[in-house]
Amino acid sequence: MGKRTADLVPGTLDLLILTALGDRTMHGYELIEEIWSASGELFRVDEGALYPALHRLEAKGCLASEWGVSQANRKAKYYRLTPRGKKELAGARSGWERLVLGMRRVMGEA
Amino acid sequence: MRTFWRRLFSRHAVERDIDEELASHLAHKRDALVRDGADSADADRQARVALGNSRVWREETRSAWSLVWLEGLIGDVRFGWRTLRKDRVFSLVSIATLALGFGATAAVFSLVNGLLLRSLPVHEADRLVEVHLTNLPPDVVQWVNGRKIAAREMRGAPYGTMLALAKEPAVAGVLGVAGNGQSAIEVNGRGMLALTTQVSGSFFETLRLVPAAGRFFTTADDVRGAPPGGWPVVISDGAWTRLFQRSPAAIGATIQIERQPVIVAGVAPASFHGINRGVDPEIYIPFHAMESFYGAFRWNDARRVPQIILRLTPGIAFESVRNEIAARSPLLLGASAAPETRSREQHLAQKIDVRRMSANSSGVGRTYGQALWLLLAAVGAVLLIAATNLTNLFLARTMQRSPEFAVRLALGAPASRVRRQVLIEVSLIATAGAALGALVAWQLPVFLVRLFSTPANSIYVDTTPDWTIAAFGAALLVACTFVAGWTPAMAGARANPNAALQSSRATRRVRGRAALIALQTALTLVLLAGTSLLASSLRELWRESTGMDSAPSTFHFADLYNAGVSRERMALAYGNILRQARELPGVSTAAWTMTIPMTGSMSAFQVTVTGKPSTLEMSNLTFWHQVSDGYFAAIGLPLVSGVDFPPAATGRKNICILSENAAVRLFGSARDAVGRFVNPGNLPPTEVIGVSRDAKYIHVREPAPPTIFTPYWNENVSPGMWLVVRDAAGASSASTNAAIQQLFRKEAGRMPHMRIETTETLRAALTAQERALTWLLGGLAGFALLISATGISGLLAYSIERQRKEIGVRLALGATPSSIRRRLTARAMTWVASGIALGTAAAWPLRNVLDSFLFRTSKSDAGVWLAALGALLAATAIAAFIPALRASRTNVLDALRVD
Secondary structure, three states, rough: OOOEEEHOOOOHHHHHHHHHHHOOOHHHHHHHHHHHHHHOOEEOOHHHHHEEEEEEOOOOOOEEEEEOOOOOOEEEEEEOOHHHHHHHHHHHHHHHEEEEEHHHHOOOOO | OOOHHHHHOOHHHHHHHHHHHHHHHHHHHHHHHOOOOEEEEHHHHHHHHHHHHHHHHHHHHOOOOOOHHHHHHHHHHHHHHHHHHOOOHHHHHHEEEHHHHHHHHHHHHHHHHHHHOOOOOOHHHHHHEEEEOOOOOOEEEEEOOOEEEEEOOOOOOEEEHHHHHHHHOOOOEEEEEEEEEEEEEEOOEEEEEEEEEEEOHHHHHHOOOOOOOEEEOHHHHOOOOOOOOEEEEOOHHHHHHHHHHHHHHHHHOEEEEEEEEEEEEEEOOOOOOOOOOOOOOEEEEEEHHHHHHHOOHHHHHHOOOOOEEEEOOOOHHHHHHHHHHHHHHHHHHOOOOOOOOOHHHHHHEEEEEEEOOOOOHHHHHHHHHHHHHHHHHHHHHHHHHHHOOOOOOOHHHHHHHHHHHHHHHHOOOOOOHHHHHHHHHHHHHHHHHHHHHHHHHHHHHHHHHHHOOOOOOOEEEOOOOOOOHHHHHHHHHHHHHHHHHHHHHHHHHOOOOOOHHHHHHHHHHHHHHHHHHHHHHHHHHHHHHHHHHHHHHHHHHHHOOOOOOOOEEEEEEEEEHHHOOOHHHHHHHHHHHHHHHHHHOOOEEEEEOOOOOOOOOOOOOEEEEEOOOOOOOEEEEHEEEEEEEOOHHHOOOOOOEOOOOOOOOOOOOEEEEHHHHHHHHHHHHHHOOOOOOOEEEOOOOOOEEEOOOOOOOOOOOOOOOOEEEEOOOOOOOOOOOEEEEOOOOOOOOHHHHHHHHHHHHHHHHHOOOOEEHHHHHHHHHOOOHHHHHHHHHHHHHHHHHHHHHHHHHHHHHHHHHHHHHHHHHHHOOOOOHHHHHHHHHHHHHHHHHHHHHHHHHHHHHOOOOOHHOOOOOOOOOOOHHHHHHHHHHHHHHHHHHHHHHHHHHHOHHHHHOOO
């Protein structure tokens, strides 16, 4: 398996979800697969952690959801970014980049 | 956002959603696994395992939607509600006690607000100022409600000055009010009384009021001579309901006031209750209409307008207007002639002082303001006692539940959570008490006003709820919750499961609660002392001799004028009635008088000795009575010198009788006065034919006023005299009263409006305010005493419970039950003793508060304090009795049994 998100730096799950969703609409399972493939099979999102995070983001207003029918012809709840979510993503992204740059400098790399 | 709020409040929808999402995820996962080659049962199991504990998953997902703190709070409230419901007696008693205290305080505050604090419902009420005169000539005294007021200033100014002020650039408008009172009116053929007030024509326009119906009268209407059709008057909204049942036909209707036709021009707005708080006039009459009502009355420059209010021009500062008008006083006063009692120099030397309108602007506010604040403090004290009682009760409960709290704390609950739990329970009780109290506060003000309002002196206070009252109530609620809940909350959070530590804490807790008892006792003592002082004062007021002898007289008034007897026929009517009344079997003496005793006011003028140079001094002010022959016998006032008036038939005029102090002041002695001449006011020289004993006509609080009596036929006979009747056998019987009323009816041709009073009722009416205040304060003191007693009883029971073993040991070792009782009663007494000390110390700075109410009662009167102390100690003894009795009857074996 890949890295379980429990081992990731906390807070990165939200960033992963927002980035992976991007401009698209996906349901929970799709999102897990997307992150798995986009990370080059490095991150396997803990299913127990994903849904609470999705609901938390929705409660915050970063995501909007609606029920639909998936490709497997099953009922599924689809999520997409709201304008607020997009702003949140931009902010989280720049925060992340700052963190990475700082860490690199401290650890003696470029 | 909408979905958020919706989900917040529909838990079921949220949970259903989550379940469906869970199912959907598992289905997709299963499909994927099956695609990869697993069989369906295996795929099912693997999918569930990958998800982990579904319950935890569900909970975590759901918790993303909940406001944790809110759900915690709701849970605490539910828990508190259940706990309180289990202990019903405690909850109900606490709520009831708090409701009474809360309701009474809010009720009195709404009276204070309505009478003293609220601003008038007129446009820019803060731009209205009142006119006073200062720098008055020396020796000006004023009598208000039987009390002599230091007259360094006077309200109002002469009419000419009022008109001059209207022209000042700093003044945007002027209004004058010339008093109010009950008038006899006739509406649609029905005779009744209404509260009327005379105001200047500029009244409504200066206040910038808009009529609710019809129109207002204006300055143009307020001139000598009635406009065609009759004088226009304005009625209040209340009068529109009472007199016309809100019929639109009221506008333009003609009614009679004192037999003068007037036209109802319009209705004042419903929110307007007059310019003076406490009085709600029903009919507003223009100044000059008074000239039609009272034949000899004329508005001239010199006549004083008792209340003048100015509206300041916008943009001008109050201080600058004040200084400017004061500086222009001589000019403004010069527009009016000096009254007859003053020289021109003295008149022009006065200063016009404009003041902001305040609680003191209204007569009712002046009369009752102090009493109201006092009452507010008293009910506040009772509320404090009720709240501290609640503290004690909650402390007891908290200590009972300390094992429960200790377990919660041990399980990791933060202390703040336990404190919150206790405070929530206290809030529930306090809120319930406040809600119930609000109902009390709704109805109580009307009842209180009725205690003080009499038909002759009707009081109205606008107690409609407003933001001030709501804010006050909210503040009270918060304060109560804090006072009642703080100590128990802290105690609960300190709960410790260690029993050994518990007992030493218990002693500290008893001491803490004993301190609260001391506080309650102190407040109760202050209330009791106040009541005792007022009661003693009241007793003195009743016992005070008036100078008139103690046999009762009955006073009959008939409004003959409004019943149809013309002014010309009045003298004849009076003569007839007097003659026939004297012939009635139940009447031994009868007479006419203009003024009945103890109504708190009398007319007065200057009386000087004929031939001596007349000095215009206020010390020559003498009170004036118009009476018939036989008056002094009918009222029980002996003549110390000279003779009574002869009957009217003899036609003798220009004679008078002086009271003893008047005679002494003018001539040196009563005997010297007889046969001499005096000048009463503008009347011709009048011979003194007799001198009567002094009598306290105005108020029992005041010394007897110097009085001059003249026969009523001396002048134009005025309507409105009272028939004084006395029966040698005692108080007038009902049949005699009915017979006299028949005499009136026969003379007038129809039933006139009548009033009847006796010396008893007059005396009672005069002391009505003191009596009401004493009863109120007494009721509060009694309530406080009851609460304190239950507090003492409860604490003693708790203390006994703690020391059960010790009591058992004492009994086993041979102590008698009565000695146990004595010890315990003594313990209760020590708690109360510290309270008494505290109360006495607290009463010291308050010692002058009741001064204006006291009559012949000194604050240091030992009897007063002993009475209060005695009541307190007796209540304590009773409160301690039952617990002590039970303790003395403790079964020794039960007490010594190990817990």
